[in-house]
Amino acid sequence: MSQLVSQPLSVHIHHPVLQPVIDNPCQENHCDHLCLLSPSNAKGYVCKCRPGFRLVDDAECRESENPYLIVVKKNQIVDISSNPDDDANRGHITPIVGLGVGQSVDYDAKEQVIYWVEMGSKGDTNGTLYYSHIGGGDKINFFDEFDTGMIGSPYAIAFDWVGRNLYIANQEASQIELVRVDGKRKKRTVILTNDGTELGVSKPVAIALDPQNGKLYWLDQGGHKVPAKIGKANMDGSNPVILLQGNLSVPEFLTIDPDTEKIYFSHSDEAKVGNKIFLFHKVL
Secondary structure, X not given: OOOOXXXXXXXXXXXXXXXXXXXXXXXXXXXXXXXXXXXXOOOOEEEEOOOOEEEXXXXXXXXXXXXXXXXXXXXXXXXXXOOOOOOOOOOOOOOEEOOOEEEEEEEEOOOOEEEEEEEOOOOXXXXXXXXXXOOOOOOEEOOOOOOOOOOOOOOEEEEEOOOOEEEEXXXXXXXXXXXXXXXXXXXXXXXXXXXXXXXXXXXXEEEEEXXXXXXXXXXXXXXXXXXXXEEEEEOOOOOOEEEEEOOXXXXXXXXXXXXXXXXXXXXXXXXXXXXXXXXXXXXO
């Protein structure tokens, strides 16, 4: 035996007596997700739900209504409770680890899929778009299956859950694109680009969508005759307007609150590392 095995790290004895054939209480269970053996229960088992769901009537699993945050944290994507005092409201997603440099994230509630942009190193603008199931699974390159024939790569994304389209900020090509997520052939098109006017796109760093009103908002660092600004357009790229421009040293992120008709955005001061300014602007 010493000639066959050198420095064994684990040993398992295989013998039928160690795993005898017995009745399985879970064989005829009605659990939606998981069945766990439980001798203390009269049925011999209990039902459990995967993270993000709650148990109803001892068998049915319904999606939890507790809000939570999906956060890109260095080289991983995790969920965090929106209530800082509620540490128990976590585990809604299976953490996604091993990222290069996570840049932007969004999710599809219908299909339970997370989309994110990953950079090779900090400061890159040429990213790769990946997706994975919220409950865990393979990390898949979104554009691996087909040739888009377009220049540049994703920098930031936003998901339209109504039209089933993923909007992409492409800094390398100075444009905003969209791609349909459903179907085997993912159609991709450009809706906004640098048209040589101040209404055009130069270096988009963030996108926010309001599908209920058909509006798109983007934060642009500016350049190539395009000012740093917050822009607004219809979701097909038509009727672009400038909501705010100037006094944006290093634009970084924005989101919208359709109920209060406010845009929240942040930018930092290049002269002071870590000095971030958070503001809001009334949606026109």
